[in-house]
Amino acid sequence: MARYRRLLRAGALAALGLALALTWLWFPGWYRRGRTALGPAQLPAGPFAALTFDDGPRAGTTDLLLDGLARRGVHATFFVIGENVEGNEELLVRMEREGHQIGLHTFHHKSLAEVNGRDFYAEVDRLRETLQGLVDQRDFMLRPPYGMITPSNRARAGAPIILWSVDPEDWSDRDTQRQTQVILDGVEDGSIILLHDIYPASVDTALTVVDELMARGYKFVTVEELFALRGVEPQDGKEYRKLPPQG
Numbered sequence: 001m002a003r004y005r006r007l008l009r010a011g012a013l014a015a016l017g018l019a020l021a022l023t024w025l026w027f028p029g030w031y032r033r034g035r036t037a038l039g040p041a042q043l044p045a046g047p048f049a050a051l052t053f054d055d056g057p058r059a060g061t062t063d064l065l066l067d068g069l070a071r072r073g074v075h076a077t078f079f080v081i082g083e084n085v086e087g088n089e090e091l092l093v094r095m096e097r098e099g100h101q102i103g104l105h106t107f108h109h110k111s112l113a114e115v116n117g118r119d120f121y122a123e124v125d126r127l128r129e130t131l132q133g134l135v136d137q138r139d140f141m142l143r144p145p146y147g148m149i150t151p152s153n154r155a156r157a158g159a160p161i162i163l164w165s166v167d168p169e170d171w172s173d174r175d176t177q178r179q180t181q182v183i184l185d186g187v188e189d190g191s192i193i194l195l196h197d198i199y200p201a202s203v204d205t206a207l208t209v210v211d212e213l214m215a216r217g218y219k220f221v222t223v224e225e226l227f228a229l230r231g232v233e234p235q236d237g238k239e240y241r242k243l244p245p246q247g
C-alpha cells in the first residue's frame, strides 16, 4: 500500500509540475517580457495608451469611473491630491485592488514651480506617507500640478515626473463630445492622456474614448506598465510626456 501511495504522490506531483509549467508558458508573455528588460524587438506591439486622472479622488465621480473601467477590464493611473484622500480612503484601496496605479499630485494642489525646500516636502512627502499608510504600493510617480516644476524640485522629487501628450482641457467645459474628439485626434501609440476624475463629463469622456480606441485595437495600460512595455526604466527626477515605440 505504501508503495502505491508513493506512486500516487509522485504522479500527483508530476501533474502539478506540468500544470505549473503550462501556466507559466501560457501566462500573457507580453507582461513578463515587459518586466524583464528584453530588447525592443521582443516587446509586444501596441498601440498602447495610458489614461491618467488628476485632482481626485472624489466620491460620486471617481467611483463611477472605477465601475466603468472595471466593466471594460481597463487599468488607469490616478494622480491624487492629499486633501481629497481624506474621507475617500476606500476609493484608494479600491484603485489598488482593481489594478490601477496611484501617483502623487501634491497634498494641496500647490504649484511645484513656486514652493521650495520645506514646503516641497510638506506637499510631496506628506502625500507619499499618507498613501503608504493606505495601500501596499510603495513607489509613487509624481505629476506636478499645472505640469510645472523647478529643476531643484525635480531633483528633490524622488520620483519620475509624469506629464502628458494629449490634453483635452476637460476642466474648461463639460462637453464630452468635444473632449472625446480632441483625444481621438491627438492619440498615438504611447500617448499619456490627461483627464480629471472630479467631473461627471470627464468620466463620460474617458469611457467613450476607451470604447472607441479599443475598437481600433488600442490597449489601455497604467503608466508603469507603459514604461515596462517600452523597455524604459523610469528615472527619478526625469520628465516624461509619452512613451512611443522605441527605435
Ligand SMILES: [Zn+2]
Residues within 6 Å of the ligand: 054, 055, 105, 109, 145, 146
Ligand atoms: Zn491638477
